[in-house]
Amino acid sequence: MKKITSIILFLLSIVTYCQNNDGFTKRLKAINSKTKTYYNVDGVDFSSETFSYDFSEKSLKKLYRKFSIKEEDLKIKDDSLNFNNFHITKSVKLTENLNAINSFYFVEDKNKTITIFWFGFYNKNDEVFERKYINRILNKEIPQEVFESITIDSIDFAGRAIILSNSCYWTNVNTIQCPYNGEMNWSIHKTIESAQQSIQNQFTSTKYQKGGKIINEEDVDILFEGTETKAKRIIYDFTGVKSLLAGVSGGKTLTIYYVASKVRENYVSCCLSFWNNDVKTESGLAPLLNKVMQIKN
Known part of the structure; x- marks a missing residue:
């Protein structure tokens, strides 16, 4: 019985790994600048930038202004992330059928500072995609091989x-x-x-x-x-x-x-x-x- 249970757990771990990995390292590319890291995969541009601020209302207000987030913009906590955060989505109409979507996450990272993630989409953002890469970046799961000089x-x-x-x-x-x-x-x-x-x-x-x-x-x-x-x-x-x-x-x-x-x-x-x-x-x-x-x- 123990042997069967071990086999089942082993197979489940393989399935979980494949689902989480999804071969992204073969598609993802990134560039580090002095203050910001830029990424591209599956047609999506996104970035991460860390600020030495505590995750407080005062600090967040300062960063909201920096990223043109207005007071009336809806700020939602994404409970699916294991990090304290606020999520803001802004849309810009390009044509009758095409909108540019800017998706921002203000996240309290493991160092208790604020990391801001931006994702650029057309028409609709993909929150599953966003959470996946926020977790990968904050958990330092992005391999060095994807970074370009x-x-x-x-x-x-x-x-x-x-x-x-x-x-x-x-x-x-x-x-x-x-x-x-x-x-x-x-x-x-x-x-x-x-x-x-x-x-x-x-x-x-x-x-x-x-x-x-x-x-x-x-x-x-x-x-x-x-x-x-x-x-x-x-x-x-x-x-x-x-x-x-x-x-x-x-x-x-x-x-x-x-x-x-x-x-x-x-x-x-x-x-x-x-x-x-x-x-x-x-x-x-x-x-x-x-x-x-x-x-x-």
Whole structure:
């Protein structure tokens, strides 16, 4: 009987481990700055930042102001977390059918200081996801291998190392800017449906933002990391528009590709772009884009 009980407990522990682990370390990437840590996984950007304040009303009010949390914003304690906390959700309307959701957790951590978590979603936040990563971070379960160096000469792109020029730099987790050579952002997902939804949200957000207009939109056949798939290609025109983005680049049009595809054992959403005045290879793509995709003729 004891042997049977031991076997059952062993099997249950394996199931629990698999449910809790869910292979997240293969999809999660993070960058440490001086004061804040940024993360990306499954198409979700989030961050954590710790302040040397006690979890008191006075301290919280000070931090609420810092993060533009108003007095009338609803603050709810999430009893599903094993840490004292307040949860605030704020929504910004982007289009008729798309809202940007900012989800904040003000948490009393194990050191009795306040760690603030921010999660960015479209349309609806995922509290199960949020709790999972809050616990993983506060319990120090994030392995060092997921952290990227701030200075880079190569990137891990869905399991393949890609060498970059010294001029390239991070603008966010999994977002690379190579001046006059292109830019791309990507995320690793658990499912293809998640990747497709993520890239659709990016496209919709771009399509309806102010400051320019789409002058061409089409689906094109491409090879993405050696896999045949389709990408949505748009040309976004900034002509005659005062835009900080266009002003910095000096360009007038931005060509953008939106891709969701299986890459090796991963599912990837990826947005790639270049300006009309960027360097082009023989393929017509900027050098950075050419490292991961080719247009099929």
